[in-house]
Amino acid sequence: MNRSIVEVSDLSHTYMQGTPLAHRALNRVSMQAAKGECIAIIGHTGSGKSTLIQHLNGLFRPQAGKVIVNGLDVSDPKVDIKLLRRQVGLVFQNPEDQLFEKLVGDDIAYGPFKMGLPLAEVKERVEWAMELVGLSFEEMKDRPTFALSGGQKRKIALAGMLALRPKVLVLDEPTAGLDPRSRQELLQRIRRLNQEERLTVIFVSHNMEEVAQLAERVYVMALGQIACEGTPRQIFGNQEILREHHIGTPEAVDILYKLREQGYGVDPGAFLPEEAAAEILKLINR
Amino acid sequence: MSAEFELSRNITIGQYLPTESVVHRLDPRFKLAAFVILILAIAICNTYVGNLFALVICISMFAVAKIPLHYGISGIKPAIPFIIILATLQLLFYGEIANGGTVYVQYGFITISSESIRLVLVSAMRFVEVIFLSSVLTLSTSTTELTHGMERLLGPLHKVKFPVHAFALIITIAIRFVPTFAMEMEKMMKAQASRGADFGTGEWWRIIRRTKDMLPIIIPLFNVALARAEDLILAMEARCYTPGASRTQYTHYKAQGKDYVALLTSIVISVIMLVIPW
Amino acid sequence: MTNNPIIRVEDISFSYKVNQDQQIPVLKNVSLDVYPGEYLAIIGHNGSGKSTLSKHLNGILTPSEGGVYVNGIDTRDRMRLHEVRSKVGMVFQHPDNQIVATIVEDDVAFGLENIGVAPQEMKERIDASLAVVGMSEFRHRPPHHLSGGQKQRIAIAGILAMRPQCVVLDEATSMLDSYGRQEILTVIRKLHEEGMTIVTVTHHMSEVTQADRVVVMEAGQIVLQGTPREVFSHQARLQELHLDVPDASRIAAYVHAQCASFSVDLIENDEVVEEVNRHSIPQAEASGT
Numbered sequence: 001m002n003r004s005i006v007e008v009s010d011l012s013h014t015y016m017q018g019t020p021l022a023h024r025a026l027n028r029v030s031m032q033a034a035k036g037e038c039i040a041i042i043g044h045t046g047s048g049k050s051t052l053i054q055h056l057n058g059l060f061r062p063q064a065g066k067v068i069v070n071g072l073d074v075s076d077p078k079v080d081i082k083l084l085r086r087q088v089g090l091v092f093q094n095p096e097d098q099l100f101e102k103l104v105g106d107d108i109a110y111g112p113f114k115m116g117l118p119l120a121e122v123k124e125r126v127e128w129a130m131e132l133v134g135l136s137f138e139e140m141k142d143r144p145t146f147a148l149s150g151g152q153k154r155k156i157a158l159a160g161m162l163a164l165r166p167k168v169l170v171l172d173e174p175t176a177g178l179d180p181r182s183r184q185e186l187l188q189r190i191r192r193l194n195q196e197e198r199l200t201v202i203f204v205s206h207n208m209e210e211v212a213q214l215a216e217r218v219y220v221m222a223l224g225q226i227a228c229e230g231t232p233r234q235i236f237g238n239q240e241i242l243r244e245h246h247i248g249t250p251e252a253v254d255i256l257y258k259l260r261e262q263g264y265g266v267d268p269g270a271f272l273p274e275e276a277a278a279e280i281l282k283l284i285n286r
Numbered sequence: 287m288s289a290e291f292e293l294s295r296n297i298t299i300g301q302y303l304p305t306e307s308v309v310h311r312l313d314p315r316f317k318l319a320a321f322v323i324l325i326l327a328i329a330i331c332n333t334y335v336g337n338l339f340a341l342v343i344c345i346s347m348f349a350v351a352k353i354p355l356h357y358g359i360s361g362i363k364p365a366i367p368f369i370i371i372l373a374t375l376q377l378l379f380y381g382e383i384a385n386g387g388t389v390y391v392q393y394g395f396i397t398i399s400s401e402s403i404r405l406v407l408v409s410a411m412r413f414v415e416v417i418f419l420s421s422v423l424t425l426s427t428s429t430t431e432l433t434h435g436m437e438r439l440l441g442p443l444h445k446v447k448f449p450v451h452a453f454a455l456i457i458t459i460a461i462r463f464v465p466t467f468a469m470e471m472e473k474m475m476k477a478q479a480s481r482g483a484d485f486g487t488g489e490w491w492r493i494i495r496r497t498k499d500m501l502p503i504i505i506p507l508f509n510v511a512l513a514r515a516e517d518l519i520l521a522m523e524a525r526c527y528t529p530g531a532s533r534t535q536y537t538h539y540k541a542q543g544k545d546y547v548a549l550l551t552s553i554v555i556s557v558i559m560l561v562i563p564w
Numbered sequence: 565m566t567n568n569p570i571i572r573v574e575d576i577s578f579s580y581k582v583n584q585d586q587q588i589p590v591l592k593n594v595s596l597d598v599y600p601g602e603y604l605a606i607i608g609h610n611g612s613g614k615s616t617l618s619k620h621l622n623g624i625l626t627p628s629e630g631g632v633y634v635n636g637i638d639t640r641d642r643m644r645l646h647e648v649r650s651k652v653g654m655v656f657q658h659p660d661n662q663i664v665a666t667i668v669e670d671d672v673a674f675g676l677e678n679i680g681v682a683p684q685e686m687k688e689r690i691d692a693s694l695a696v697v698g699m700s701e702f703r704h705r706p707p708h709h710l711s712g713g714q715k716q717r718i719a720i721a722g723i724l725a726m727r728p729q730c731v732v733l734d735e736a737t738s739m740l741d742s743y744g745r746q747e748i749l750t751v752i753r754k755l756h757e758e759g760m761t762i763v764t765v766t767h768h769m770s771e772v773t774q775a776d777r778v779v780v781m782e783a784g785q786i787v788l789q790g791t792p793r794e795v796f797s798h799q800a801r802l803q804e805l806h807l808d809v810p811d812a813s814r815i816a817a818y819v820h821a822q823c824a825s826f827s828v829d830l831i832e833n834d835e836v837v838e839e840v841n842r843h844s845i846p847q848a849e850a851s852g853t
Contacts, residue, residue, distance in 0.1 A: 045711060045741055059476050082482070090480040098477040100505035110502065114482035146509075149610060160481055177657075177738055179610040179767050181806030206741035209811075248742035251770070251811030251833060258837045264844075273811050277818030280836070284823055284843040430666045455664075462666050465708040514661045521662035524624055524654040525675035525722060526646045536673035536686050 005200050006033035006056060006168060011065035013051050025051040027224040028065065033168070038194045038201045040211040040232075043221030044246055049204045052221070053170050056202070057088035070167050086115065089166030093173045096153030099160075104148075105130075105141030108160045115164070122163075129159040132197070133189055151182030155189070162193075169193065171203040175210060187213060208250045212236065212271040220245055237269030252276035259283070303425045308544060309351035310426045314435030316545040320552035321423050327556035328415050334404065336559040337411040343555055344418035351426045358421040362414060369413050373406045380405055429461045434537050451533060459518070470510055471503065478502045569597035570730050570761055571621055571652065576630035578616060590616045591627070592784040598730065603762045605772045605792075608781030609806050617781065618734045618765045622652035635729075650679055653723030655736040659715035668710075669694070669703040672722045679726065686725075693724035697751050713744025720751060730761035738767060749774070769810040773831045780805065797829045812836050 013026040026048045033039050041049050054060045055067050058074050058081045067074040070087050092098070101107035105126055112122040127137040133155040145156065154174075161169070174190060175183040191214060194201045205211055211218060211232060218235045220227045222245050228235070235241060236253045249257070256268040256276055266279045304310065309317070328340055348355045379395075380402050387400035427435070437454035444450045475483075483502055578591040590613045598604055598621070608614040619625040620632050623639035632639045634648045656662050665671040669690055676686045694700045697717040707715060716736055723731060733752070737745040749771060756762050764771060772778055778795040780788035782805050788795055796802070796813045803809075816830040816839070827839050 044743060054476065057480055059479065085480055085482065090476075092473060092477045092480070095477065097510055098474060098481075098502070098506050100502045111482035114484070151610070164482060179806075180808045181609045184806075206743075208742070246743055248746075252815060255812065255815065255833045255836050258833060259840060262837065262841070264840070273814040274818060276811075277815045277822075280815065280819050280840055281822050283840055284819070284826065428667075430670060433666070458666055458670075459664060462664065462707070466660055514658075517656060517658055517661035518664070520619075520624055521654075521656055521719075522664060522674075524622060524649060524656075525726070526649045526678040527674070528646075528678070531678070532680070533677040534680050534683060534686070536670065536677055536683060536690070538683055 003035070004032040005035045005070050006031070006202065007066070007068040008032070008052070008055070009066045011052070011055060011062055011067060013048075013055070013060060013063050017063070025224050026055075029221075029224070029226055030065075031219055031226060031229070033200050033202055036194070036198045036200055038191075038214055038216045039203070040215035040218045041202065041204045041221060042206065042208075042211060042218060042247060043227070047221040048224040049221050050172060051224075053090065053172060053202065053204060056168070056170050057090045058084045059090070082115075086111075086164045087166055088168045088170060089161040089164055090170045091158060091161050091172065091174065093176055094154075095157030095161075096150060098157060099145045099153060102144055102146075103141065104135075104143050104145055104156055105137075107145055107156060108163050111160055111164045125163045125165065126159075129162040132162055132193065133159045134185070135159065149182075151178055151186070154178065154182075154186065158186075158189075166199070168200040168202065171201070173205060174203055175205075175207065183210075190214065206248070208236075208248050208253075212250045212252075220247065232271055233269035236271045237267065239268070302428045303353055303357070305352040305426075307350065307352040307426065309347070309422065311544075312426075312548055313539045313541050313545040314427055314431040315438045315539055316541060316549050317423065317427060318432070318435040318439055320549050321419065323549075323552045323556055324419060325416065327559045328412050328419075331559040331562075332404070332408050333559075333562055333564050334408070335564045336562040337408055337415065339562065340415050340555070340559055341411060341418075344415050344422070347418070347422045351422050353422065353425050357425055358418045361417045361421045365413060365417060369410050372413075373410055376406045376409060377402060430458075433458045433461070434539070438539065449530070452529060463514070466514075467507070467511065471507060474503050474506055474510075567600055569599050570635060571596075571598040571763075572631075572633040573597070573617075573620065574631050574633070576620060576627035576632060578620070578625060578627050578629075590784050591620075593630070594784070594786055595630075596779065596786065598761060598763060600729065600761055601756075601759050603756050603774065603776045604764070605775035605778045606763065606765045606781060607767070607772060607778060607807060612781040613784040614765050614781045615734055616784075618654075618732050618763065621730075621732050621763060622654055623648045624654070646679055650675070650726045651728055652730045652732060653726060653728040654732045654734060655716065655719050655723060657735040657738055659712045659719070659739060662719050663707045663715060666706055667703075668699065668705050668707060668718055671707065671718060672703075672725050675722055675726045689725045689727070690721075693721040696724055696754070697721045711744060712740045713747035716740065716744070716748050717751060720748075724755075728760075730763060731755065733762070733764040733766070735765050735767070737771065745771075767808070769808050773810055773812075780807070792831050793829050796831050 008029060008031045011026055011029045015023045015025055029048070029052060041052065043049050051060065055062060055074060056069060058079070062075040069084065072079050072084050072087065074084065099107050101110065108126045108129055109122050112125050117125070126141070130137045130140065135155055145153065148156070171190070175186055178186065187210060190201060193199045203214070215232055217229065218232055219229050220235065220241065227245055228241055236250060239257055241247070242249055250271045252273050252275070253268055253271050256266045256270060256279060259266050260268060264283055266283065270276050270279050331337060331340065345355065348358055377398060387404070389397060389399045391398040433454050436457070437450060440448070440450045440453070484499060573594060573596040575593050575595050576591055577589065577593055579587040579589040581587055594617060606614045606618060616625065620627060620639070622634070623632070623645055626632070626640045634652055637644050637648055639648055663671050664674050672690045672693060673686055676689060681689065691700070694703055697720050699714065699717050699721060702710065702714065707718065710718070720731070737748050740748065745768065752762055752764070753774065764775070766772065773792050775792055778790065778792050779786050780795060787805070788798060788801065796809050799809055799813065799817055810831050812830050812833050812835065815836055816826065816828050819826045820828040826843060830836050830839060
C-alpha cells in the first residue's frame with residue numbers, strides 16, 4: 001500500500017469555544033487514507049462527520065491535533081490554502097445548489113479561471129471534467145444550467161470540482177435526494193474516478209447499500225470520535241457495532257443475520273445481494 | 287482562526303434570556319404597549335433630569351427582569367461611533383437652529399450654546415435609553431410572543447383594511463427562516479471557497495472587496511430562497527391557508543393585574559419625565 | 565374493496581405551460597382510486613409524473629382534463645377547497661420548507677387557524693396529534709434545533725390536527741438519514757394500523773413493501789399496478805424503468821436461477837429466511853437419518 005495521502009491525527013474541534021454554548025464536535029480523531037483508496041465515513045447525524053471532512057481542505061483549521069494532506073500541513077498558518085483546496089476537492093451535500101453561471105460550461109470553468117489558468121487550458125480541463133462525469137462537452141457546454149434535472153446539475157457541480165484536478169475527492173452524501181437511476185449512475189462515475197483516475201475518494205453516507213458497493217474501508221463515527229474502522233465486510237459482519245451505533249444494515253446483511261440467529265452457518269459479511277445469494281445456495285444445495 | 291465561516295452560530299436574533307422574571311411573564315400586548323409609551327416619552331422629553339430619571343428607570347428594569355446589565359452595555363458598544371458622530375454633527379451644526387440659552391462659542395457658522403450642548407447630551411442619553419429598553423424587551427420576550435403581541439395590538443387596524451394577519455405572518459416567517467438562511471449562506475460560502483473562490487482565505491473584509499466576487503454566493507442563495515418560498519407556499523396552501531381569509535387564533539392572552547400595573551407604571555413614568563421642567 | 569373510494573382520479577391529463585404555445589405534458593390519462601384505510605405507494609423515477617399526480621390528490625394542482633374527486637367533491641371547486649384539503653393532508657419533501665411558525669405548537673396550530681377551529685378545541689387537537697407523532701415534549705421548542713426526522717414529524721402532526729382521512733407523503737423521507745426515515749415509517753405504520761389512508765410517493769423500496777398496493781409511473785402514465793409482490797415479480801420491467809427492487813427479491817431471484825424450487829416472488833427479508841427454512845429442513849432431516 002502507498003503512503004497515506006490524508007493523515008489526520010488526534011484532531012479535536014469545539015464549536016463556539018469559550019461560550020456557554022460550546023459544543024465538542026471532534027474529540028481526538030485519527031484517520032488515514034492511502035493514495036487511491038475509497039473510504040466511507042458513516043455515523044449518526046451530529047457524530048462529527050461533516051466537521052471532520054471540512055478540516056481536510058482547510059475550511060476548518062485544527063484547534064488541536066494535525067491534518068496533513070498530500071504533504072501540506074493544514075494547521076500551519078502559512079500553508080497555501082488555495083493550493084490545498086485544489087488538491088482536496090470537497091463536494092458538499094446538494095452541490096447543485098451552488099451553480100450560479102447561466103451556462104453549464106461557464107460554471108465548470110469557474111474554479112480553473114480562479115486559478116488564473118490560460119483560456120486554452122481552462123477549456124481543456126472543462127472538457128476533460130465533463131467527459132469524466134459523463135456529460136458531452138459539445139452538447140452540454142452551452143446549455144442553460146437552470147433547465148437541467150437534479151441529477152445532471154449534480155454532475156455539473158462534480159465536474160466543476162474535478163476541473164481543479166484534485167488528488168483527493170471528498171463527498172458529503174453524494175447521492176442524497178437522487179432517484180435510483182441517477183444514484184446508480186453517479187455511483188458508477190465515482191467508482192470509475194477512483195479506479196481509473198486513481199483519485200482518492202472519501203465519502204460520507206447514510207446509505208449502507210452505497211457504502212457496501214463503493215467503499216474499501218469504513219470509518220464509523222459516534223459522538224465526535226472514531227468508534228471503529230474496518231472493511232465493509234468487517235463492519236457489516238459485526239452486529240454489535242451496527243446495533244450500538246444505529247447503523248442501518250444493508251438488506252442482504254439483515255437476511256444473513258436472521259439466518260444465523262436460526263443456527264445457519266452463514267457469513268453475514270456478505271453484503272452484496274449476489275454474495276448473500278451464494279451464501280444461501282451453500283445452505284440449500286448441500 | 288477557524289471562525290471565518292462560523293456565521294450561523296454567531297447569529298442571535300431574538301436573544302431571549304429566559305430568567306422567568308415578572309417582566310418575562312407579562313402579557314406581550316401590554317409589554318409592547320408599555321414599551322411604545324416609554325419610547326414616545328423618551329422621544330419627547332428633552333430635559334436633563336427627565337432623561338436622567340429615564341436612564342435610572344431603564345437600568346433598574348434590568349434588575350427587575352433579572353438580566354445582567356452587561357447585556358445592555360454590549361448593545362451600546364457597537365453604537366458608540368454612531369453616537370459620537372451624531373454628537374459632533376449636532377454640536378457643529380445645530381447651534382443655529384437650537385437658539386436660545388447662553389452662547390459659549392461663535393466661530394463662523396459654528397455656534398455652541400447651552401441649548402446645543404443640551405441637545406447633544408440629551409440625544410446621547412436618549413440613544414442609551416432606547417438601546418437599554420429594547421434590550422430588556424427582546425431579552426425578556428420570545429420572538430413568538432413579540433409577533434403575537436404586535437398582531438394583537440395592530441388588530442384594530444384590521445377595520446381600516448390593513449392586513450394585520452398577513453403582516454404578522456410575514457414577520458413570523460421571516461424570523462423563522464433567519465437561522466435557515468444563515469446556515470445556507472455558511473454552506474454556500476464554504477462550497478464556493480472549496481472550488482476556488484477567494485473568501486475564507488484572507489481577512490474578513492476581503493469578502494466585500496468586489497460585488498462581483500459575491501455573485502457565486504448571492505445568485506445561488508437567491509435561487510435557494512426562491513425554491514424555499516415556492517415550497518413554503520405549497521405547504522401553506524395544502525394546510526388550507528387562503529390569503530386574506532379570516533382565521534382563528536391559537537394563542538390567547540388574558541391580561542392580569544400585573545399587566546395593568548405595568549402599563550400604568552409606564553404611563554406614570556412617562557408623565558413624570560414630561561413634567562420635570564429642568 | 566367494496567366501499568367507495570376517498571379519492572377518485574378520473575382520466576386526468578396535466579401539462580405545464582412553458583410559454584404561450586409550448587406545453588410539457590406531465591400526466592396522460594391517469595385514473596386511480598384510493599380506498600379508505602388503504603396504504604398506497606407510488607413509485608417511478610424523477611420526471612415520471614409521480615409527484616405531479618400526488619399534488620392533484622388535494623387540489624394543489626388541478627387537471628387540465630379529467631377530474632379528481634375527494635369524497636365526491638371536485639378539486640376544481642374553489643369554494644370547497646378547504647374541505648378537500650382538510651380531508652387529504654400532505655407532507656412534502658423538504659423538512660425545512662414546510663414549517664411556518666417559530667415554535668412547534670404554533671406550527672401545528674397553523675392549519676387549524678386557517679380552517680377556523682375554536683381555540684379550546686385547537687389545544688386538544690394539538691395535544692393529541694403531537695402525542696401521536698411522539699413530539700409532545702418539543703411543543704415549545706423552536707423548529708430549527710430539531711433533526712430532519714423530528715421536523716417531518718411536526719409536519720405530520722400539523723396535518724393530523726386537521727383530522728384528515730388520508731395523508732399523502734410526497735417523498736417525505738428522501739431528505740432524511742436512515743434513522744430519521746425509521747422515525748417517520750414508525751409513525752406512518754401506526755397511523756395506518758389505526759385506519760388512516762396513506763399514499764406515499766417514494767424511492768425507497770423498504771417503504772414500498774409495506775404498502776397494500778403499488779402504482780408504478782413512467783412518462784406520465786401508470787404502467788404497472790398491483791400488490792408489492794406482484795409488482796416486484798416484474799424485475800426485468802422494473803429494471804427497464806430504472807427502478808430498484810428490494811434486496812430480498814433480488815436475492816430470491818439469484819437463488820431461484822440456481823435452484824428452481826426456491827420461490828422467486830419474495831419481497832421481505834423474513835420471507836427469504838422462511839424460504840431457506842423450507843428448503844433446508846427436509847435436507848437436515850435427511851442428513852440426520
